[in-house]
Amino acid sequence: MTNRKIKLLLLFIIFFSSIFAQENEDCMMCHNDKELSKKRGNRIVSLFVDEGKIKNSVHKAIKCVNCHSDLKDAEFPHESDLKKVDCGQCHTDQNNQFWLSLHGRAKSKGDPLAPDCKVCHGTHQVLSSRNLNSQTNPLKVPFLCGQCHREGAPVQRQRVIHQDKILENYTESIHGEGLLKKGLVVSATCTSCHTSHFILPHTDPKSSIARRNIASTCAKCHTQIEAVHRKVIRGELWEKEAHVLPACVDCHQPHKVRRVFYDQGTADKDCLSCHEDKNLKSSDGRSMFIDYKELNNSIHQKIACSQCHSEVNPSKIRPCITIKNKVDCSACHAEVVSEYNSSIHGTLFASNDPNAPSCRDCHGTHHILDKRNPKSKTYPINVPNLCAKCHREGQKAAVRYKGPEHEIVEKYVESIHGKGLLKSGLVVTAMCADCHTAHGELPANDPRSSVNKKNIAKTCGKCHHGIEEQFVQSIHSPVTNKTDKELPVCSDCHSAHKIIRADDQGFKLIVMNQCGRCHETIAKTYFETYHGKVSRLGYTKTAKCYDCHGAHDILPVSDPRSHLSRTNVVKTCQKCHPGANRRFAGYLTHATHHDPEKYPYLFWSFWGMTGLLIFTFVLGGLHTLLWLPRSLKWKREIQKLEEENSLSESSTTEGKD
Amino acid sequence: MKKVEQKYFQRFSKLDRTLHVLMIISFISLSLTGMTLKFSYTGWAVYLSKFFGGFESAGTIHRVAAILMISVFITHIIDLFRLKREKYGSWKAMLTSPNTMLPTKKDFIDFRDSIKWFLGLGERPKYGRWTYWEKFDYFAVFWGIFVIGSTGFILWFPEFFTNFLPGWMINVATIIHSDEALLATGFIFTVHFFNTHLRPEKFPMDIVIFTGTMPLEEFKRDKPAEYEELLKSGKLEEYLVEKTPDAVIKIIRIFAWSALLIGFSIIIWIIYAMIFAYK
Numbered sequence: 042m043t044n045r046k047i048k049l050l051l052l053f054i055i056f057f058s059s060i061f062a063q064e065n066e067d068c069m070m071c072h073n074d075k076e077l078s079k080k081r082g083n084r085i086v087s088l089f090v091d092e093g094k095i096k097n098s099v100h101k102a103i104k105c106v107n108c109h110s111d112l113k114d115a116e117f118p119h120e121s122d123l124k125k126v127d128c129g130q131c132h133t134d135q136n137n138q139f140w141l142s143l144h145g146r147a148k149s150k151g152d153p154l155a156p157d158c159k160v161c162h163g164t165h166q167v168l169s170s171r172n173l174n175s176q177t178n179p180l181k182v183p184f185l186c187g188q189c190h191r192e193g194a195p196v197q198r199q200r201v202i203h204q205d206k207i208l209e210n211y212t213e214s215i216h217g218e219g220l221l222k223k224g225l226v227v228s229a230t231c232t233s234c235h236t237s238h239f240i241l242p243h244t245d246p247k248s249s250i251a252r253r254n255i256a257s258t259c260a261k262c263h264t265q266i267e268a269v270h271r272k273v274i275r276g277e278l279w280e281k282e283a284h285v286l287p288a289c290v291d292c293h294q295p296h297k298v299r300r301v302f303y304d305q306g307t308a309d310k311d312c313l314s315c316h317e318d319k320n321l322k323s324s325d326g327r328s329m330f331i332d333y334k335e336l337n338n339s340i341h342q343k344i345a346c347s348q349c350h351s352e353v354n355p356s357k358i359r360p361c362i363t364i365k366n367k368v369d370c371s372a373c374h375a376e377v378v379s380e381y382n383s384s385i386h387g388t389l390f391a392s393n394d395p396n397a398p399s400c401r402d403c404h405g406t407h408h409i410l411d412k413r414n415p416k417s418k419t420y421p422i423n424v425p426n427l428c429a430k431c432h433r434e435g436q437k438a439a440v441r442y443k444g445p446e447h448e449i450v451e452k453y454v455e456s457i458h459g460k461g462l463l464k465s466g467l468v469v470t471a472m473c474a475d476c477h478t479a480h481g482e483l484p485a486n487d488p489r490s491s492v493n494k495k496n497i498a499k500t501c502g503k504c505h506h507g508i509e510e511q512f513v514q515s516i517h518s519p520v521t522n523k524t525d526k527e528l529p530v531c532s533d534c535h536s537a538h539k540i541i542r543a544d545d546q547g548f549k550l551i552v553m554n555q556c557g558r559c560h561e562t563i564a565k566t567y568f569e570t571y572h573g574k575v576s577r578l579g580y581t582k583t584a585k586c587y588d589c590h591g592a593h594d595i596l597p598v599s600d601p602r603s604h605l606s607r608t609n610v611v612k613t614c615q616k617c618h619p620g621a622n623r624r625f626a627g628y629l630t631h632a633t634h635h636d637p638e639k640y641p642y643l644f645w646s647f648w649g650m651t652g653l654l655i656f657t658f659v660l661g662g663l664h665t666l667l668w669l670p671r672s673l674k675w676k677r678e679i680q681k682l683e684e685e686n687s688l689s690e691s692s693t694t695e696g697k698d
Numbered sequence: 699m700k701k702v703e704q705k706y707f708q709r710f711s712k713l714d715r716t717l718h719v720l721m722i723i724s725f726i727s728l729s730l731t732g733m734t735l736k737f738s739y740t741g742w743a744v745y746l747s748k749f750f751g752g753f754e755s756a757g758t759i760h761r762v763a764a765i766l767m768i769s770v771f772i773t774h775i776i777d778l779f780r781l782k783r784e785k786y787g788s789w790k791a792m793l794t795s796p797n798t799m800l801p802t803k804k805d806f807i808d809f810r811d812s813i814k815w816f817l818g819l820g821e822r823p824k825y826g827r828w829t830y831w832e833k834f835d836y837f838a839v840f841w842g843i844f845v846i847g848s849t850g851f852i853l854w855f856p857e858f859f860t861n862f863l864p865g866w867m868i869n870v871a872t873i874i875h876s877d878e879a880l881l882a883t884g885f886i887f888t889v890h891f892f893n894t895h896l897r898p899e900k901f902p903m904d905i906v907i908f909t910g911t912m913p914l915e916e917f918k919r920d921k922p923a924e925y926e927e928l929l930k931s932g933k934l935e936e937y938l939v940e941k942t943p944d945a946v947i948k949i950i951r952i953f954a955w956s957a958l959l960i961g962f963s964i965i966i967w968i969i970y971a972m973i974f975a976y977k
Binding site (some may be wrong): 568570571573574575577578579580582583618619620621622624625626627628629632634640642643646647650651653654657658661662664665667668669670671672673675676679683686 | 734735736738739743744747748752753754812813815816817818822831856857858860861863864865866868869870872873874877878880881884885888889892893897898899901915919
């Protein structure tokens with residue numbers, strides 16, 4: 042305390058110690074001194090009270106000591122530290138609500154960010170909420186709440202608040218617009234929905250914004266709302282059966298920017314009065330008939346016509362006469378459409394390419410079904426056919442395509458994925474959209490594409506996660522291998538559309554060539570040894586590259602985790618050769634007899650044997666070649682001899698006769 | 699004019715002939731199945747491997763044929779003991795007789811004289827029961843059975859053999875086994891075929907190894923030394939037999955022709971694989 046204050050206090054003690062002083066004037070004697078202050082902690086706090094403000098406030102008729110009740114009957118000058126004012130002395134209900142509310146509970150837990158009465162209402166200057174200058178005037182409430190709940194404020198950042206951009210969204214909402222732009226003070230403000238003192242999270246069943254209560258909260262203002270929502274709730278059920286009905290916020294999201302999708306009163310019934318007619322035709326001859334039954338079975342059965350065909354004007358005889366634009370799905374499906382817009386389909390569509398598919402080309406129009414519905418065009422089993430409409434060889438997309446993948450539909454059907462999906466009916470099997478995404482398809486050379494080399498392991502890993510985990514650890518993964526050379530990805534070995542089971546004969550034989558594309562010499566020498574030779578004969582039970590090296594978890598032999606490391610190699614051999622021992626593992630699976638440096642034993646064995654061969658054949662061959670002409674002569678001599686013999690024999694027999 | 703019934707000379711015993719037929723069967727089976735592996739890079743190999751019922755059954759055939767060939771070999775060795783006991787009484791007598799299989803001084807002289815004869819510098823040597831090239835073929839089989847057989851067992855039971863041999867010995871065994879086999883097939887189907895069947899005076903084939911008999915005239919011409927020996931000892935009559943019946947000869951010819959043609963095919967395949975398709 043400053044010397045000055047001490048002097049003042051002493052003065053008070055001397056002159057007023059015996060006097061019973063409880064009037065406001067008594068307080069103001071000291072507290073109207075603008076320089077009256079005290080030290081609290083490290084701060085100097087002004088103890089000045091602006092009497093004018095009190096006189097304007099709602100508490101003007103109330104004595105200081107009524108609020109600062111610990112000063113009742115106290116002697117002035119009083120103790121320097123006073124208890125906090127308890128507003129609940131008078132405002133019992135509000136006080137009780139407050140302490141049960143989110144704010145109150147936070148406060149009692151000692152949350153430094155929790156507000157109390159004075160944060161919203163002020164202290165000596167409390168004004169009526171009807172007063173335009175009051176912080177709690179409806180026009181000011183968004184700013185008052187916004188002090189803490191605006192984007193970036195500590196509360197918004199550090200506490201669990203499920204909504205974001207609350208103020209921004211509110212400002213642009215119909216409520217915010219009404220209140221802030223049009224000055225309509227009856228427009229809903231924060232407290233209209235959340236209540237002033239009994240603010241609770243929506244998960245609390247007592248909360249005004251709890252699902253069961255939201256209808257009645259909205260209905261405080263929108264009393265007749267049930268009458269105009271006759272399609273959704275048959276005009277009555279909202280408050281009675283809130284649990285089975287969509288809550289207001291299901292369609293009208295809290296705080297969010299809302300466009301008025303449709304004008305009230307344009308119910309489907311009105312549309313159908315014309316569009317039920319099967320012969321209804323547009324000026325260019327298209328049928329304008331809407332099969333309402335079909336629409337009602339679609340996933341949009343709860344969506345009114347005018348929610349999609351949004352430019353209707355109910356004040357016209359034909360409300361649809363004002364429709365200028367095609368249905369914009371992004372009104373509801375904003376994220377999906379923005380993904381579509383970035384896809385090759387969307388980009389082409391934006392450039393007015395006549396071949397580009399839009400939403401309706403895949404999803405249809407009025408008869409859109411949930412993709413989980415087997416009849417839906419986008420049901421997994423139906424997707425290959427859907428995409429094939431354009432991507433089958435000869436169709437419009439396939440004709441434009443200049444890349445290496447051809448006959449994709451035919452290949453896919455024969456692939457393990459195609460068989461799984463179409464023959465085994467396994468709907469979780471990968472189909473077009475699983476790899477290419479449903480809405481963000483991009484050509485493989487686009488780095489954003491899900492089938493770009495960089496992303497393909499992740500894409501396959503969506504289903505084959507265990508494999509992906511192995512793969513990222515392997516030498517082929519860009520995570521572990523920092524090489525400039527191109528690393529293989531899933532599709533390099535498994536191909537894209539004609540992917541087959543790894544235990545299929547065809548795959549086993551092909552994959553060795555695929556390894557050989559990069560590992561040229563080592564693959565060649567593999568074919569010079571037993572395993573390779575046997576596999577060349579079309580025999581797949583023999584060890585192939587991946588049987589020894591591992592498939593997805595392939596690692597350099599020097600890595601102790603490798604299947605071929607010193608510790609593992611015998612076990613690897615034993616997979617096929619149960620009796621294998623360490624020496625057995627010394628068999629050179631990639632040996633060649635052409636390399637005297639690396640394999641001298643083999644080199645010299647080979648050349649020793651070759652020498653023997655050449656020697657023997659030269660000897661035998663020369664012998665034969667020399668013999669041949671002599672043998673021909675010899676044959677003639679024998680023939681001559683035989684003729685003579687038979688002549689002499691016949692002559693002797695004749696002679697005998 | 700009716701030709702006089704020729705006398706026939708018994709050159710090979712029934713056992714010898716049976717063993718040779720079994721040898722042919724096992725040898726051809728071994729070479730065909732083995733070559734599929736050696737020349738696996740040719741289309742022919744894939745085709746043949748399929749013909750044998752796939753690689754695994756080709757391997758089984760190879761092993762069964764190997765056992766057969768070894769059995770033939772062992773039977774022959776046992777027969778040599780019998781021969782020693784019944785005919786010669788002692789090894790020394792047997793191995794020094796004029797009919798010995800061991801190379802003798804006469805063989806070297808015959809060889810020299812043969813070359814002279816080939817070049818027109820001398821008469822045809824008076825060959826005995828076994829000419830030097832026949833003895834060469836005979837011992838080639840011994841050598842082959844030893845080399846190919848032993849390496850073959852290493853390849854058959856690598857897990858056992860690597861208990862005391864280093865792993866790279868399997869690679870060496872592969873090279874030796876396959877190259878020695880190449881030598882054997884190559885030699886049999888060319889040099890042996892020429893020496894016995896294709897040389898003009900025997901062309902197209904000499905079936906004495908199947909019938910066991912040959913015309914006496916031919917015998918007299920071919921093996922004058924043995925003939926004179928028999929004449930001198932007066933034992934010739936013991937070896938004179940009737941001609942093999944025509945029906946039997948027909949069957950023999952069918953078999954022999956098949957073997958011969960398979961042999962030639964293998965040679966063509968080897969040449970193709972070594973020269974045109976070598977990888």
